[in-house]
Amino acid sequence: MRWLLLKDLQILRxxxxxxxxxxxxxxxxxxxxxxxxxxxxxxxxxxxLNDVPADARVSVxxxxxPNVGVGDRICARVECIHVKDRAEAxxxxxxxxxxxxxxxxxxxxxRINSLSTPFPKTPQIEVIVSEEDPVKxxxxxxxxDALVAQANLVIARRIAAEGGKFLGLVLDGGDLEVLGQTIExxxxxxxxxxxxxxxxxxxxxxxxxxxxxxxxxxxLARNNLATGAPLLARLAQPVAVDREVVDGSSPxxxxxxxxxxxxxxxxxxxxxxxxxxxxxxxxxxxxPRLTRGLVSHSGLLAxxxxxxxxxxxxxxxxxxxxxxxxxxxxxxxxxxWLVAILGGGAALGAAGAALGAAAREVRAVSLLAFMVTLPVxxxxxxxxxxxxxxxxxxxxxVTALFPFKPALDAMTAALDPGGxxxxxxxxxxxxxxxxxxxxxxxxxxxxxxV
Amino acid sequence: MIEARELVKRFGERExxxxxxxxxxxxxxxxxxxxxxxxxxTLLSILAGIxxxxxxxxxxxxxxxxxxxxQAALYRRLTVEENLLLFARLEGHAxxxxxxxxxxxxxxxxxxxxxxxxxxxxxxxxRINIAIGLLARPSVLxxxxxxxxxxxxxRARLWEFVSALAxxxxxxxxxxxxxxxxxxxxxxxxxxxxxxxALFDGSPDGLLEAVRREAPEAADRDFETAFVAxxxxxxx
Numbered sequence: 001m002r003w004l005l006l007k008d009l010q011i012l013r014x015x016x017x018x019x020x021x022x023x024x025x026x027x028x029x030x031x032x033x034x035x036x037x038x039x040x041x042x043x044x045x046x047x048x049l050n051d052v053p054a055d056a057r058v059s060v061x062x063x064x065x066p067n068v069g070v071g072d073r074i075c076a077r078v079e080c081i082h083v084k085d086r087a088e089a090x091x092x093x094x095x096x097x098x099x100x101x102x103x104x105x106x107x108x109x110x111r112i113n114s115l116s117t118p119f120p121k122t123p124q125i126e127v128i129v130s131e132e133d134p135v136k137x138x139x140x141x142x143x144x145d146a147l148v149a150q151a152n153l154v155i156a157r158r159i160a161a162e163g164g165k166f167l168g169l170v171l172d173g174g175d176l177e178v179l180g181q182t183i184e185x186x187x188x189x190x191x192x193x194x195x196x197x198x199x200x201x202x203x204x205x206x207x208x209x210x211x212x213x214x215x216x217x218x219x220l221a222r223n224n225l226a227t228g229a230p231l232l233a234r235l236a237q238p239v240a241v242d243r244e245v246v247d248g249s250s251p252x253x254x255x256x257x258x259x260x261x262x263x264x265x266x267x268x269x270x271x272x273x274x275x276x277x278x279x280x281x282x283x284x285x286x287x288p289r290l291t292r293g294l295v296s297h298s299g300l301l302a303x304x305x306x307x308x309x310x311x312x313x314x315x316x317x318x319x320x321x322x323x324x325x326x327x328x329x330x331x332x333x334x335x336x337w338l339v340a341i342l343g344g345g346a347a348l349g350a351a352g353a354a355l356g357a358a359a360r361e362v363r364a365v366s367l368l369a370f371m372v373t374l375p376v377x378x379x380x381x382x383x384x385x386x387x388x389x390x391x392x393x394x395x396x397x398v399t400a401l402f403p404f405k406p407a408l409d410a411m412t413a414a415l416d417p418g419g420x421x422x423x424x425x426x427x428x429x430x431x432x433x434x435x436x437x438x439x440x441x442x443x444x445x446x447x448x449x450v
Numbered sequence: 451m452i453e454a455r456e457l458v459k460r461f462g463e464r465e466x467x468x469x470x471x472x473x474x475x476x477x478x479x480x481x482x483x484x485x486x487x488x489x490x491x492t493l494l495s496i497l498a499g500i501x502x503x504x505x506x507x508x509x510x511x512x513x514x515x516x517x518x519x520x521q522a523a524l525y526r527r528l529t530v531e532e533n534l535l536l537f538a539r540l541e542g543h544a545x546x547x548x549x550x551x552x553x554x555x556x557x558x559x560x561x562x563x564x565x566x567x568x569x570x571x572x573x574x575x576x577r578i579n580i581a582i583g584l585l586a587r588p589s590v591l592x593x594x595x596x597x598x599x600x601x602x603x604x605r606a607r608l609w610e611f612v613s614a615l616a617x618x619x620x621x622x623x624x625x626x627x628x629x630x631x632x633x634x635x636x637x638x639x640x641x642x643x644x645x646x647x648a649l650f651d652g653s654p655d656g657l658l659e660a661v662r663r664e665a666p667e668a669a670d671r672d673f674e675t676a677f678v679a680x681x682x683x684x685x686x
Contacts, residue, residue, distance in 0.1 A: 003539045014566065284525055
C-alpha cells in the first residue's frame with residue numbers, strides 16, 4: 001500500500017496547479033466562512049442629526065437629571081454620519097451612503113419634560129429609511145427599534161431613580177434643592193414621630209381621636225410608599241430574563257468559526273482527493289492491472305483513504321497553525337485535534353471513495369464531490385430552530401448521513417472544552433466509515449467492467 | 451498449459467462468446483484474430499481474470515498470467531522509470547531496481563527513463579505497457595493488440611522479444627491482433643473468432659488449406675484476402 005501511496009503523492013507533486021487549487025480553494029472558502037461566522041454584523045451607517053440643545057436636560061418635577069448621553073450611546077451602536085440638517089440626512093439615505101437617518105428634534109427634551117405636566121406631549125424622534133433593499137430595511141428597522149428601546153430604558157431608569165429619591169424624601173425627609181434654595185422636607189416618618197409625641201399630652205376626646213387617625217394614616221402611608229420605591233425601580237424593566245441552557249454547551253464563537261474553517265478545508269481536500277485519485281485509477285486503465293492480484297479492492301480503498309487523511313491532516317494542521325497567529329488556540333489539546341482530524345478525515349475519505357467509485361471519471365467525480373460536499377456543509381451550519389420543524393428534521397437526517405457534521409462536532413470538541421461530546425462524534429464517524437466503506441466496496445465492482 | 455472449455459460471455463442480450471474451446475501449450479504463440487466485435491478482447495479478459503465468464507471453465511497454469519491490455523495501463527504523470535519501479539515493487543521483486551533496468555534495456559527506453567510517460571509517443575507508451583506486463587515473469591502472457599501504434603522497427607523488436615520469450619523461456623503467448631500478416635508471421639497457431647464463435651483453430655498453413663477447401667477462388671491470393679474470403683464463406 002505504501003508504494004501506491006507514494007505513487008499518488010508523486011502524481012500530486014507532478015500536478016502543482018491542481019495541488020495548489022485543491023488546497024487553496026477549500027482554505028479560501030474555509031477562511032471566508034470562518035470569518036463570516038466569527039464577525040458580528042457590521043455596524044450600520046446611520047445619518048445622525050441631533051437638534052437637541054446641548055444644555056437641555058430631562059427634569060423630574062423641578063429637578064433636572066444629569067445628561068444621559070443618548071447621542072453618544074446611539075453612536076456607540078451604529079456608525080454615525082453626523083449631518084447638519086434634515087435635507088442632508090435624507091440625501092445620505094437616498095445616495096445609499098447611510099442605511100437610515102435618525103433625527104432627534106430640538107423639542108425632544110421639552111416634550112419628555114411635558115410628560116409630568118398637566119398637558120403632556122408625546123416625544124418623537126424621526127427615522128428615515130430607504131426601502132429599496134428589504135433585507136437592509138429590516139435590519140435597520142430592527143436596529144433602530146432596539147436603539148430607541150434602549151434609549152427609553154435609560155431615560156426611564158433615570159426617572160425611576162429620581163422618583164425613588166423623591167419618594168424617599170416624602171418618607172424619611174431631607175433637603176430638597178429648588179431654584180438654588182434648600183428646602184427641608186419633614187417626611188412622613190418625622191411627622192408621625194412628632195404627632196405621636198404630642199398624643200400623650202392630649203386628653204381623651206375628639207382631638208386625641210383625630211391625632212390617632214393621623215398617626216394610623218402616616219403608618220399606613222409609610223408602609224405602602226415603602227413598597228412603592230422598589231416598584232418604581234422595576235418599572236423601567238419590569239421583566240427580567242433568566243437564561244437557562246438545556247442542551248449542549250456553547251464554545252466561544254471564535255473556536256466554532258475555526259472549527260468550521262478547519263472542517264471545510266478537511267472535507268474538500270479529503271473528499272476531492274480520494275474521489276479523484278480513485279477515479280484516476282480507472283481513467284489510466286490501471287485499476288484492472290492493480291487488482292489482478294497486486295492489491296485487493298479493500299486495500300486500494302484503504303490506500304486512497306490514507307492518502308486523503310495524510311494530505312488532509314497536513315493541510316488542516318497548517319491552516320490551524322496559521323490561524324493561531326491571529327486567534328489564541330488551546331495547543332494543550334493538540335492530541336485531540338489529531339484525533340478529530342484523523343477520525344473526520346477517515347470518514348470523509350470513505351465518503352470520497354464511495355463517490356469516486358460511483359462516478360468513475362475524474363471530471364464527473366470532481367463535480368459530484370462539490371455538489372455533495374458544499375450543500376451538506378452549509379446545511380450543517382444551519383442552527384436548530386432557525387427553520388421550520390419538518391425542514392429541521394430533514395436537515396438533521398441529511399447532515400447525519402454525511403461525515404461533515406460529525407467531523408465539525410469532533411473538531412469543535414477538540415478545539416475547545418466547551419464544545420460537544422468528542423466521543424459521540426467519533427462514534428458517529430466510525431459508523432459512517434463502515435457504511436461508506438461498504439458502499440465504496442460495492443461500487444468498485446463496476447470498475448471491472450471491460 | 452492454459453485451457454478454456456465452452457466459454458460463454460453475455461453483455462445483456464448480446465452473446466460475446468458462444469461456447470469457445472481453447473487450449474494453449476507451454477511455449478506456443480497463439481494469435482487470436484477476427485473482425486471487430488468478434489470477442490477477442492473478451493476472451494483475453496476472461497483468460498486474464500479481469501472479466502468473469504457466464505459459462506464454461508478456464509484452467510490457468512501455476513504462476514502468473516501476464517496481461518497487457520489494449521489501452522496502455524500506466525500512470526501518465528509518472529516517469530518511465532517510476533512506472534516500472536512501482537509495478538516491480540507491487541510484484542514483490544527482490545531487487546526492483548534491477549528489474550527496472552532489465553525492462554528499460556528490453557524496451558530500449560533506458561535513455562528516456564526520466565521522461566514523464568504522457569510526453570512519450572503512443573508506441574513508446576505501449577512498450578512500457580508491455581514491459582509492465584512482463585514484470586510478473588509470467589508463464590502465460592496475454593497481449594491485447596500489442597503492436598497498435600508501433601512503427602515497423604518497434605514492431606520487429608517487440609515480436610523478436612516476444613518470440614524469444616516463447617522459445618527460450620517456454621512462455622505461452624496469446625495475442626490478439628487485427629493485422630493478419632502479423633498473425634501469420636508470428637502466430638504459431640491461429641484462433642479465428644467471429645461473433646463470439648471459434649471458426650478455426652490451427653496453424654496458418656491449416657487456415658490456408660481450409661480456404662482452399664471452402665473458398666478455392668481465394669486460395670491463391672494473399673493471406674489477408676484468403677482470410678476475408680474464409681470469413682465470408684462462413685457467413686461473416
